[in-house]
Amino acid sequence: MMRRLEDARILMYSHDTFGLGHLRRCRTIAHSLVEDYRGLNVLIISGATIAGAFDYRARVDFVKIPSVIKLRNGEYTSLAQHMDLHETLKMRQSIIRHTAETFQPDIFIVDKEPMGLRGEVEETLSYLKTRGTTLVLGLREVMDAPHLLDAEWKQSDTMRKIDRFYDMVWVYGPPDFYDPLTGLDVPAGVRAKMNFVGFLQRSLSHDEMPDHRPEGDYILVTTGGGGDGADLIHNVIDAYREDPSLQHKALVVLGPYMPARKRRKLINKGAKVPHIKIIEFDNRMEELIAGAKAVVAMGGYNTYCEILSFDKPALIVPRVKPREEQLIRARRAAELGLIEMLLPEEAEDSRRFAEALKALPDRPAPSRSSPDLRLGGLVNISELIGDWLDERSRPHFTVVEGAS
Template sequence: MMRRFEDARILMYSHDTFGLGHLRRCRTIAHSLVEDYRGLNILIISGATIAGAFDYRARVDFVKIPSVIKLRNGEYTSLEKHIDLHETLKMRQSIIRHTAETFEPDIFIVDKEPMGLRGEVEETLAYLKTRGTTLVLGLREVMDAPHLLDAEWKRNDVMRKIGQYYDRIWVYGPPDFYDPLVGLDVPPAVRSKMDFVGFLQRSVSHDHGDDHRPSGDYILVTTGGGGDGAELIHDVIHAYQQDPTLTHRALMVLGPYMPAKQRRKLVRKGSKIPYIEVIEFDNRMEELIAGAKAVVAMGGYNTYCEILSFDKPALIVPRIVPRQEQLIRAQRAAELGLIDMLLPEESADPLRFAAALKALPSRNPPSVNAKGLRLEGLPNISRIVGDWIDGRGGKEPLRVIKR
């Protein structure tokens, strides 16, 4: 492709209050687009505390806004305890608006939260709409249980505002996997804006000269950001402790957001088992998954895309509170024969978990049952963006996979 645009600009927003999923998804899309279009510049607004720990390709950069952390009970707090949450949100809103005014994007892509955290993006959406910016809402293929999402959106009048502001809605999955708005009363005007672009395929970067993968066979155990991943790591360690015949080498990645006390405890426990290696964080997870014999994970969106991209046998133990997104995704993927799943209460049984772990490396990879399930999200997005920027302001995209 490699078409050249003179000075095309895309602004992306990633609220990042819990985990790394939103930033990693935005970064994946941004890197794919600048690879296809040499004149394109992309700026990602992120609240992730470790946004700077990742590599960014030329013409992709990020603006860090003050971090707000989502607690396990669903409430929010400022990362800096001495700053009031309201003040933090005011700063975030101001930086987002000022960035949009200065950067002057042709396209603004908002990840997952239609109005941003506590509505912080609505003012910027209204401003950019007046200057003709194409406004895109990007949704995971699974958002949450319908009754929970419906209640949340009704409280904040979100559906009406989506219809008011957004030109298009990209669903990062195929229509035959799951509909993120199933069970909601979706106006025809909003439904007509939805494009199911497909899952976002991942690849191993060749920008680094060194081989980042560990040598030998290993099962990768990943908790994503790790904020709520301690139970999974504990259950894996417990399975190894209780079943001496479980001898697969396991590489465990705790995640940067795992609380320090839990992290220290798990590192100490894991160090006593010769088959387990524990690391805290790796900014090149794609390479670790590509090199693994199989994957054990909680099943967030990005990890799931990586499992499919590198065709790895996988065992998913999903988070079930406060959101049911991972549970719904795992149930659907298990129904299609793409992965195996254990509920958290099942993985807490060490012998049952050990049996599942022993069987995992010989499990069929997802491709055996995929039945044409393709990861077309990145090329489809690239075609849509190219069509838009060629027309500079056209709101009708290339038709991709329509619901």
């Protein structure tokens, strides 16, 4: 069954300053919702520099705002060198507000940053609340180390603002995996709004397989956006050079945000290892992960969902600064037996890393360790949207039997 709507609109905000995680998560949710609800239109506001490199289904579109990038020290800077950060943030804030005024969404979903980058969404939240828009905050199952998140949110009074503005808080993970607000003083009002929807399951598109997929078995090495992934890929190449008996074919995806100088260096270095093939980027990572025997990654949220969705043995070498999100996620997943983890300094030991890589394809799949793992996030979000539509009780809703 599919619910048909004359017109319902969802606006999504994805600030995107370092990688691709926020946009890819928003896009996954948007595509799932337009499959379930005809007449639903979704517009994604994104700061990702390559937002246009992805395919979007009918009734899903995006608005590109000027890009801001996060530096390795955690600070931000404007991507446009001729504009300072303050000017760029003013432009972003204005475009976000104007888009909301023009699009007039029924639901506004904000990804991860409750008030947006440097508070750029707060004005729009205030405006939309006055006109009755349902406001939803979507949080990763792991945000950051509690002491870091607590300090950041206290400085900007974020928890009080979440309680004031938002109608719902969706956590994109199951409650028994991790609580993103653990260690924080959470008001009862915010707790009451929280719904742990589960991990967001990924599936294959019906398009042709990407040209980059190698023939035969391979392990996939991915660092997500690639902005801080060069060290991991250097370590993989060094492991292959250290141990000639490591002969798994490896497909390495550098990521679109890897600096050009580091990219060239890795391509030249990898060309000397016959078992390694390096590509810069593929916008359909689901297909590459689905075709792999195993995955080596830093363990961002989206990659992790893909590892679980396609049930692939995985070796995770997490980022440990400036945020500890990947480290927390990897430790919890390793504790549950879902993945194997090496710390970055452990991966620098080429002999140890080579042994882990050799054993990886024979490691049990995640489902062997946790057969009840829930990947129901998209289904649960769809049901929450359906409940919201029922509450609205619009007289022009009809149910189309047997639609697909």
